[in-house]
Amino acid sequence: MEEQEVVPVNEEQLKYEALKKSANRTSNWRERLQAVEELGQLDHDQVADVLKARAQNDSVFPIREAAYRQLQKMGVSVPQPKRQEGDLVKGITKLLVRIKKSLPRDHSYEDFKAKLQKMRVDVYDTYEGDKGDEFDTWLEQKWASLRT
Template identity: 60%
Template sequence: MENTEPEVNVASDLPENYNELKNAANRTANWRERLEAVEQLGQWKSQQSIDILKHRLHTDPVFQVQEAAYEKLKAWGEDALQPVRSKYDVVKGIQKILLRVKKSLPRDHSYEEFKEKLKKMRIDVYDTYEGDKGADFDAWLEGMWKSL
């Protein structure tokens, strides 16, 4: 049987910007930076990179980041369970958080004003759901805003 797995060429040491990548991988308010850090660290097989990727796989709130970490670990032959998209709220108490934002605005505010206020007050929540919902983020957020 022919092996169809892509060949993985990785360096066995750390990149020069390892500390920056480590910090980016743990930046809570920017899922894109975490994803990019996972992608870059996935090119440098070392115990440090493996540890960071496993941490992202098991704890990142954004499914795309978990999935990328899983793919890198599997390519290296590491023991990792494929992530499953959560059926529950990504951020605990999201309705209370959104209600607090809505109550901080004038009664006749627009959805756009609500969205901007959420971004200013809770960039971590905004960013996490933007990453988790992808193209459906605006529709989801507007639906939540209307239901509050």
Template identity: 60%
Template sequence: MDNQEVLTDVPSNYEELKSSANRNANWRERLNAVEELGNWKNQKSIDILLHRLNTDAVHQVREAAYHKLRAFGEDVQMPERRKGELMKDVSKVLLRIKKSLPRDHKYEDFKDKLKKMRIDIYDTYEGDKGDEFDSWLEQTWSSLLRR
């Protein structure tokens, strides 16, 4: 589809896009859904884009929703990058995961267990931190206190 062309009806895969836009443990899927919904100017798409703009934990998804809404002529503000914890009690969860591993575990063990146990946290921070994710996670891991 031409980038300039905006369709006003509802896409045939709307329900699938709606589900993808709300998939908590996959920021890439949410981003793709936002990009696709941004080609369909209708109230249903606008509502989903507004929800992603206002609630998504990953800045890249919020920013894409902002740009699509602006292209529709909506009066929205550029989202600010959130500071601190993006999800409730992340520090506690990370500490719990670290404590569940043997005392002499390696960073990769911690990273793997986080990904298996809490893909929602892993995915959200990976999406938000981008290329800085590994260094952020390793620094966070090393700073977590042991008993």
């Protein structure tokens, strides 16, 4: 019987792969934010690439900021992210009108909010992450202003 060679598991690589996956999960801004923070603590060649992608392309401003800070700590020079002007999701008003129309005429704001979260968790997550404490106020104002 031949002896099989045991290949050691590189825990740092496994952790990197898991964090990279979390950093790219579009429907969970909290998980992406935590992954960005943890990636900055790893000693891995490809961490900077993942953080650059988040700093430049994430739809949620606090994640872009966190990735920028981690890159700065690593000595990687990237432009400081700016808060996006206008709609974060193309066609957001049209999407929200469609959701509002799908509900009974006498629905509440809470009904609308729940349906948005159920139907488009990615959109809900993007705005919740970007707006922070102002999310409910923003969404309720949007809901009240929608014409159906």
